Amino acid sequence: MRTDQRITTAMTELLRRQGYAATGIQQLAEASGAPVGSIYHHFKGGKRAVAHRALEESGAAYLELLVLLLGRYDDPVAGIEGVFADAAETIESTGWANLCPVGTVLGEVADVEPELRAAGDRVIASWIEAGTEHYERCGLSGPDARSFVYALVAGLEGAFILARAQRSREPLLAAGRVLAGSLAALLATARPG
Amino acid sequence: MRTDQRITTAMTELLRRQGYAATGIQQLAEASGAPVGSIYHHFKGGKRAVAHRALEESGAAYLELLVLLLGRYDDPVAGIEGVFADAAETIESTGWANLCPVGTVLGEVADVEPELRAAGDRVIASWIEAGTEHYERCGLSGPDARSFVYALVAGLEGAFILARAQRSREPLLAAGRVLAGSLAALLATARPG
DNA sequence: ATCCCTCTAGAAGGAACGTTCTATCATGGC
């Protein structure tokens, strides 16, 4: 694997576990196996640049993953519950590690690191756009689809926080159940009968 | 105001803006007006102890606030939309500051600071418990009420993150709309007619 | 063989970190 890839991957992991401020360059060097000098060689902007890239890459990865997971089911409603159930399974089996560095970092640095906030903004916008198209294809109106995707992403990110704090799958399962019900109701009114 | 109160208040504000790791004792001293020595006099456990107290206090404050806001409307469904609309208004007028230190800090330190994670766990549990009772009184079954409250809190916390990242009220308004619809559907099946 | 360029490697620098420490101040009881 290329060195800059190793660095980015290690940074993603560290961001998920402890956020941006608590992650040190020294720690990143140890975790990635690359010495400090190499990090600054590959990333001119230092720590911030590494985090920037990590956010972009994991944002893109989650976009693919989410589309894949949602499309795995014929029934969109089952898809929602499936995604949350999968997330609940994964988060427990990884020892309640955070599943999404984007949410963690944005919550922490939105007021302090404009560049990282902007990068996260773009990532989220890409999720919303792709998700809206997906649910339009399922039969929802444009505005309904967009609202639902916002609620979906917000519910997912929020449930990650709650599940990690409580070390319980319940927040994810509960949020999935409610959002699945919500989607069912929206679909019922959109294409009655 | 008592000194330890000034310290706690300042810490709450700093936690909301930049999280736990990025907040320094020196910065806390300047923000609160209390010198470093006084902070350690009032909080034996240092920085962690101050954050612990700040989480507990703002957790209790939000519990009161949420109950107050939800009870302001006769119609529970209107209450949901009202809470999210209020939050959207507030978050914009404060320059997209975070509204809830609990979510920010938990996302950041859950894996690294067991004591703070446990404190946040208790805060969230108190919200879920109170919220569940509230919606049981509205007519939902126990399990439905509990699931809905999890989805509500997760949606709020997640929408805070999205709104801050995008500097837009849309995530909050959209999540509120969807969750209000969800509650309406749950109420309709619970007490038909 | 020599030059050049990319990358590795980690020491050095200067600031900021959390914590501890001592010294001083204010106040209430005797």
Place this chain on the structure above:
DNA sequence: GCCATGATAGAACGTTCCTTCTAGAGGGAT
């Protein structure tokens, strides 16, 4: 007046922080 006590005040300590810098290793091209 005098001591005890709780609070204030910030200097000092050792560590860690992010970044910069110098030195060298590796590999093509001339």
